[in-house]
Amino acid sequence: MSTVLTAAQILRRLPHRHPFVMLDAVTELVPSQSGAALKNISISDPVFAGHFPGEPIYPGVLLIEAAGHLCGLVMADLDEPAAPAIGYLASVKRFRFVTLVRPGDQVRIRATAGTRFGGMTDFSVALSVNGADVASGSLVIALPNS
Amino acid sequence: MSTFTEIHALAEQRSALNARLRSLLVEGLELPIVAGMIEDDQPLFGRGLELDSLDTLEIVSLVEEEFEVYITDDDKSVFGSINKVADYIVANRPRP
Numbered sequence: 162m163s164t165v166l167t168a169a170q171i172l173r174r175l176p177h178r179h180p181f182v183m184l185d186a187v188t189e190l191v192p193s194q195s196g197a198a199l200k201n202i203s204i205s206d207p208v209f210a211g212h213f214p215g216e217p218i219y220p221g222v223l224l225i226e227a228a229g230h231l232c233g234l235v236m237a238d239l240d241e242p243a244a245p246a247i248g249y250l251a252s253v254k255r256f257r258f259v260t261l262v263r264p265g266d267q268v269r270i271r272a273t274a275g276t277r278f279g280g281m282t283d284f285s286v287a288l289s290v291n292g293a294d295v296a297s298g299s300l301v302i303a304l305p306n307s
Numbered sequence: 308m309s310t311f312t313e314i315h316a317l318a319e320q321r322s323a324l325n326a327r328l329r330s331l332l333v334e335g336l337e338l339p340i341v342a343g344m345i346e347d348d349q350p351l352f353g354r355g356l357e358l359d360s361l362d363t364l365e366i367v368s369l370v371e372e373e374f375e376v377y378i379t380d381d382d383k384s385v386f387g388s389i390n391k392v393a394d395y396i397v398a399n400r401p402r403p
Contacts, residue, residue, distance in 0.1 A: 252361050276368040279380060283364055301364060 165190045166234070174237050175230055176245045180207065183227035184270075187234060195273045196235045200227050204264035219262040224296055225253055228286040231272045232302045236282060249303045251281055256298030266290045272300075280304050324393050327373070332389075335369040336362055347390045355388075366392070376400045 166174070166187035177183070189197035202219050209217040233248040262268060268288050275283040280303055287297040309317075329342040338356065345356065351366075352358050358366075363386055367378045370392065376399045378385055385395045 276364055276371065278364045278367045278378070279360060279383070281360070281364045283368060301361060 162188050164188060171230075171234065174245055175233055176247050177230065181226070183223070183230045184234075187231070188269075190234065192238075193235065193274060195271070196231050197272075198227075198231045198234070198270045200268040200270060202262055202264050202266045202268065206264075209264065217264050219264075219266070221256075221258045221296065224258075224262065224268065224288055225256060225298075225300070226250075227268070228270050228272060228284075228288060229300055229302065231270050232274075232282070232284045232286070232300055235272055235274055235284070236302060236304060246304055249305070250300060251303040252299075252301035254299040254301075256296065258296045260290065260293060260295040262290060262295055268295065275299075321393065321397075324396065325389050328389050328392055328396075331369050331373055332356075332366065336365055345389060347393075348388045350388060351386055351392075358386075370396065374400050 164186045168182075168185055171184050171187060172178075172182065183200060184198045185201050187196060187198045189195070204217060206219075208220060208223065212218060212220050229248075229250050236248060237246065268290055270286065270288050272284050272286045275285060277283070282302050282304075284300045284302065285297075286300055288295045325347055326342070329345045332338060332345065332351075333340060333342040336358065349355050363383075366386065371377050374396050376396050378395060382395075385391055
């Protein structure tokens with residue numbers, strides 16, 4: 162599995178900054194169509210201070226956010242833009258979480274673009290750890306002025 | 308010149324298409340109404356069915372899956388009513 166975009170390259174393509182930098186690497190990218198990315202879950206992530214004390218479980222809502230970042234990269238220009246466009250998470254549909262994600266896990270995220278209309282794109286996303294499904298669903302990303 | 312039988316068949320096909328569209332919208336958008344309550348020329352957005360821009364994307368997806376017709380960004384008036392969506396499908400669907 163090769164790296165298509167490093168963490169530094171992702172930072173130049175997405176507007177998010179700490180504590181909302183979610184992806185460690187992009188391993189596949191077909192602009193406007195699909196992509197795959199990795200997210201490493203570390204016990205040093207401050208979110209585990211509260212979710213939950215003594216029982217660290219990575220929040221599902223942040224898995225959705227991470228998948229949204231990959232969708233943004235699929236929609237972004239292939240060349241590094243001067244100022245990354247901000248995409249808005251417009252809809253979360255039919256999301257299901259089947260396995261807990263814990264520190265030490267490496268989450269593989271896949272996003273595939275579907276219907277587009279009026280600056281909005283519907284994505285199917287799937288997340289897995291060691292080949293086992295952890296979550297899946299649909300996200301709609303809206304790019305203003307597109 | 309079309310015969311009465313041909314015109315009657317066309318009218319029945321159109322009626323069936325509109326009925327299928329009404330069901331598709333109610334089921335696909337999970338609208339809390341009975342499909343038969345939607346009138347053919349009732350506005351779908353604003354003060355009509357009160358759909359929003361996210362519903363537009365869903366309608367594009369539903370129409371593509373059901374009729375193999377892709378609604379483009381070019382003409383948003385397509386979403387004016389059931390009749391307008393049906394007109395677009397009739398004009399753009401693949402010929403057998």
